[in-house]
Amino acid sequence: MARLPLTAKPGNAKHEDGKTHYRTVWVSDVHLGTPGCKAEHLVEFLKSHTCDTLYLVGDIIDGWKLKNTFYWPQEHTNVVRKVLTKAKRGTKVYYITGNHDEFLRKFVGFKIDLGNIRFANELIHQTADGRRLLITHGDAFDVITRYHAWIAVTGDALYESAMRFNYWFNKGRSLFGMGYWSLSAFAKQHVKTAVNVVSTFEESVARECKRRKLDGVVCGHIHHAEIRDIGGVTYLNCGDWVESCTALAEDMNGKISLIQWVTLDHLNQSPKVTPLKARQAAKQAAVA
DSSP states (O other), rough: OSSSBBBOOOOOOOOOSSSSSEEEEOOOOOBTTTTTOOOHHHHHHHEEEEEEEEESSSSBBBBHHHHHOOOOOOOOHHHHHHHHHHHHOEEEEEEESSSGGGGGGGHTTOOEEETTTEEEEEEEOOOOTTEEEEEEEEEOHHHHHHHHHHHHHHHHHHHHHHHHHHHHHHHHHHHOOOOOHHHHHHHHHHHHHHHHHHHHHHHHHHHHHTTTTSSSSESSSSSSOEEEETTTTTEEEEOOTTTTTEEEOOOOOSEEEEEEEEOTTTTSOOOOOOOOHHHHHHHHHHHO
């Protein structure tokens, strides 16, 4: 990681009436191909905004999950279509690979572009006010993901189980008029080990930026949206579209803000999706 990655070139998208335009938008950890993905909310977010440059900061497609169980409802296809539409209309799209979509890393070296979409493992983004930011998914700074892959896979399975528990637990809470509660969010904020893991990750990323003489970093990976200063380095995390539904956006002056698109509650924690098998069965029934 000694050599600096390429500096991304901005796109030139058209402004559209009724939509908020940004110079740059960052989205990460969508996990298309999993039941937990909030694809409908992401489609609405992409419909409501235009941008010159869109960074997909890793784990957009969950290859780990799809390798074992194929789950791809129409709503997930809609996300892909919306990204392709933006690329067609002038937005420069950069797909930064993550650990869940690491199968794409083998194609990065070939410098294959799909229309206005380029794949990379990491890039440098220069903001409108001249700051240079490292764009990386972040798994390279996660000791567990790098050196103990089996623990990472096991942890992913436990996280998915926790999400299923969280769904039914909140179903029960709603019956008693109680508000939505996130198990994973609680753990990240209050369980000492989880807090230490997040803190260690953030400090490791910031340290690498300082070593490369960069002004900051935009990453994902830990599903914890945040903007803060770490020893003079601007640390920015996109969050995710499994629980947080957050993104980062840069305005035309270079100011970067965190967007909380949806606050999950009992009404929208699990948008309706139609799994492929159910959709095919419905079609067959309609024909019959």
